Amino acid sequence: MNQYECQQDQHNNLTCSYICIEPFCKLKRISCFQCFQDKDSHESHQGLAIDEFQQKVKFRLQNLNQLKDALDLTKTLFNQFINNQIEFIRNHILEGKKYLDDNNLYKIRFINDYFISEQDNRAPYVQEQLFKIRKKIKRINEFISNIKCMDTKLVTKEINDIKIKAMDCIKRKYVGHYKDAIQILNKGLKEIPTCCSLISLKCTCLININKIDSAQRLINYAFQINCYDETVLLLLAKFMYLKNQYGKCLEICELSFEPNQYLAYFKLDSLKQLQETQKMLAFQKECEKKFGYQFYEQYLKHQNIKH
C-alpha cells in the first residue's frame, strides 16, 4: 500500500490511513488521524482504517461475484424453461385449431392426446407458478428499494419483540415448540429477510428439529450478510466442527472482532482435534487473561454439558 502524507496545515504530514465513511461527507475521503479531530475537516465523522475498508470491499466483491454466478445460472434455467413452454404451447395451439374445423377433423387419421383431461392441468398449473414468480420478483424489488430504511429504531424494536416471542416458545419446551418458534421467526423474516439475529435463531431451531441441511444453507446466507456477527460465527463454527473441518472452524473463530468465550471454546476444541498442543496451551493462557483465571474450568464444565 502506498503511504500518503496528509497535506493539511498542522497535520505534520501524518499518514493518511483512514477513510471517512460519513454518508454525506463532501471532503476528500482519505484522511489522517488529525483530520478526524479538526473542525474544518472530518470532525465527528466516522472513519475506517484503510485495511478494514479494504476487507469490507473484499467481502462485498465476494458476495457480488457469487450473485453474478447465481444470476447467470438462473438466466440459463429460465431461458430453457420459457423456450420449452413456448414450444409446447405453439405446437398444441396449432394442433387444437385443426380439431375445431369439422371438415378437417374427419380427414385427420391420427388424433393425439387432446382428449386426455390431465392435459388440461398443465396450462393453469404453469400459469399459477408464473404468477407466484412474478409476485416474488415484485417483492424482491420492493425489498431492494427499501433496504436503506431498514436500519431504524422501529425495526430494532420489532426485531426484539419477535426474538422475545420466539425465545418464549423455545423455553417452554412443549411438543412442537421449535416449530412454533420458527413460524414466529418466519413472520419477522418476511418483513426483514436479512436480519442476522433472526436467521441465527431460526437456524438453532432447525438444528434442534434435525433439519440440518436447511440450517446450513441459512447460516451460509447469514454469513454472506454479515461475516462478523457473533451468533452467525458461533453457529458456523459449530457446523464446521461437527463436520470435522477443524481448520475451517479455526478460521471462523478468528473472524470475530470482539473476544467471545464460546468461540474460544470452539477454537480450543479444534486445536485439540488437530493435536496442536503448544498452540492450545498458548491460547488457553491468552484466554485466561481475556476472560479471567476461571476460563479453563468453565471450558471443562461446558464440555461436560455438550457431551
Ligand SMILES: [Zn+2]
Ligand atoms: Zn490530515
Ligand SMILES: [Zn+2]
Ligand atoms: Zn468526512
